[in-house]
Amino acid sequence: MTTICVDVMGADKEPAVLLEGVAAALEGDPELEALVAGDASVVEPFCAAHARARALVTTEVIAMSEHPASAVRKKRDASIVRAAAAVRAGEADGLFSAGSTGAVLTAATFGVGRVRGIKRPALSLSFPGTSGRSTVFLDMGANADVKPDVIVQFAQMGRAYARTVLGVDEPRVGLLTNGSEETKGSEMALAYHEALAAGNCGFSGNAEGTDLLAGTFDVIVADGFTGNVALKSVEGTGKFMIGRLKAAMGESLSHKIGMALLKDPLKKMASDLSGDEYGGAILLGLRAPVVKGHGATSARAVCQGTLFAASLARSGLCAQIADACEIAR
C-alpha cells in the first residue's frame, strides 16, 4: 500500500470537488490509501464511506489571500501544515494539495523537509513536446533569485526526474536564456551557464523559450523568476489562442462547425499546457513527493495528482535525487 495525504481544504474549489477526486483515485488504484486532511465535517463522512481512506482531522485552513510564511507559522492546525507533518512522521508517503502555492511550498519545505544537501526545493512541471518527448521544466517560481550552485542542483534534480519518471537514460539539460549561443545571456545567466558546464549534470547548452514545448531538451532549468515568467507566457498564449478561436465561432457557422470538429484535440492541448495530465506541479527536492494542484482544480486533476504522487512515491525519485546530489558533492 502507498499512502498519499490529500489536503482537501484551501483550494478555490469546495472540498467536495477534491473529495470526488480522491474517491476516483482510490477507485483507480487498489494499492492506494488516502489520508484525507480537513475539517471533521468534511473528511469524517467521506472516510466512513470509503475503504482505504483515513481521516486526518484539522481545524484550520490557510486561505489564498494569507501571507504564506506567517500563516504556516501561526496556524499549527492548518490542513496543509498537518498534512506535511503526517508525511514527515511516516504516516503518508506523499502529499497532494491544491491550496495556496506559497503555503504549500512553505509548509512542505519545513514540514516534509528537504533531501539532505538540497539547498532549495523547486517547482517543476513536465511539458509534452511537439517531438513526442517531454521536457521537465524547473523552477517555475519557488525561488525568484538563485545562486549558480542552486541552478546546478536544479539540473541534478531535473535529471533524476527525467531518468526515473520519464525513462530517459541520458537526459539533456538546457538552461533557459535569450539565445542558443553560449555567449548569450544576462550576467546571471552567463554565471549559470558556467556553473552548469562545470557541474557534471548532463548540461548540453542554452535553451530558448521556443524549446519549452519542442521536446529538444529533457530538462530545462531557470531561476524561479524567469521560469515563472516563461510558464505564464505559455499559459497566456494558450488562453489567447483558445479565446481567439472561441471568438471566431461567433463570426460564422463554418467556424462554429470547425470548432466542434476540433473539440477533442483542443481540449487535449489545453490540458497538456495546464499540466492537468499530472494533476499539478511537483515540488522537487523534498524527502517525499509533493504535488501542488491548481487552486482552481477539478476532480479529475485531484485524481491525477493523487495517483501521480503515489507513482512518484513508488518510483524512488526522492532517493534518486538524494543520490544525484551525493555524487555531485
Added chain:
Amino acid sequence: MTTICVDVMGADKEPAVLLEGVAAALEGDPELEALVAGDASVVEPFCAAHARARALVTTEVIAMSEHPASAVRKKRDASIVRAAAAVRAGEADGLFSAGSTGAVLTAATFGVGRVRGIKRPALSLSFPGTSGRSTVFLDMGANADVKPDVIVQFAQMGRAYARTVLGVDEPRVGLLTNGSEETKGSEMALAYHEALAAGNCGFSGNAEGTDLLAGTFDVIVADGFTGNVALKSVEGTGKFMIGRLKAAMGESLSHKIGMALLKDPLKKMASDLSGDEYGGAILLGLRAPVVKGHGATSARAVCQGTLFAASLARSGLCAQIADACEIAR
C-alpha cells in the same frame, strides 16, 4: 513624400522576396519613396523599373552568422551600415531591414543615432490583446542586463508609442514579473518596480506572462533577457498549438475538415503572434524609426514593415520620445 530606406540584403530570404515587398509598399502608398540598399545587380534593375525607388548601391552584406559588432565595424560598405548612414544624413526618414538582429541593432544604434538622453534603444513589438486592446512590449532582447533608470526610459518610450501610434491617452504601464503583488519579483525586478513607481511614467503595477496577450496593460516593460524569454515562450506556444492541430488533421477526416473551416482565424492568429501585421519589431529610442523584420521574412511582411516605418516617420513618434525623456529629466 516620406522616404524609407530598405535593406534588401542579409535576410534569410533572397533579395527578390524583399524587392517584391518594396514594390507592394510603393503601390500601396503613393506618398512613399524607397531608397533601396543592396548590390548593384539587385537594386539597379528594380529602381529603373519603379518610379519613387532610388538605388543605394552597396558592395558588402553582413551574414546572419557573423559577429554583429565586429562585422558592422569592418564592413563599412555593408547594406545595413550604409542604410543607417543614409538615414542619419537625412536621405531617408526611416529604415526597414530583415537582416541579422544584432547587426541591425548595432548599425542602427551607431549609424542612425540615439535620441538625445536615451541610454539604450529597445526592441519592441505590439501584441493584439484578447480584450481588443493592444499591448506594446519592450525590451524584446536588445539589452540583456539593464539598470532601473533604463527600465524607466523603456516605460517612457513605450508610453510615447502607445499615445502616438495606438492612440491611448493615458497608457497603463506594467512591469513583467513573477506575480501581480508588488512584493513579488527577483531583487532586480523589485528595484525596477521601485524606480518605475518613482518615475512619473504611467506605472500601474506588476504584469505577469499571462498579461502579454490579454490587453490588461498598454505597455509592458522588461529587461531584454526576461523580455526575450517571454517573447520566445509565446512564439513557441503558438507553434506548439498550430503543430498539434496540424498533427490532429492526420488522425481523422473530421479534424481535417475542422482545420479547413478554421483556416482563416488560425492564419490571422499566427500572423498576430509573429508581429507580421506590422512587418516586424521596432527599435525605439533612435532618431528615426527602424523596423526589424524576421530573417525568414515574406514579401507581405516587408511591405507591411516598410509602410509601418513610413507611418511611424509621419507620426512624429521619435520627437514624442525625445519630449517624454526631456520632461522626465
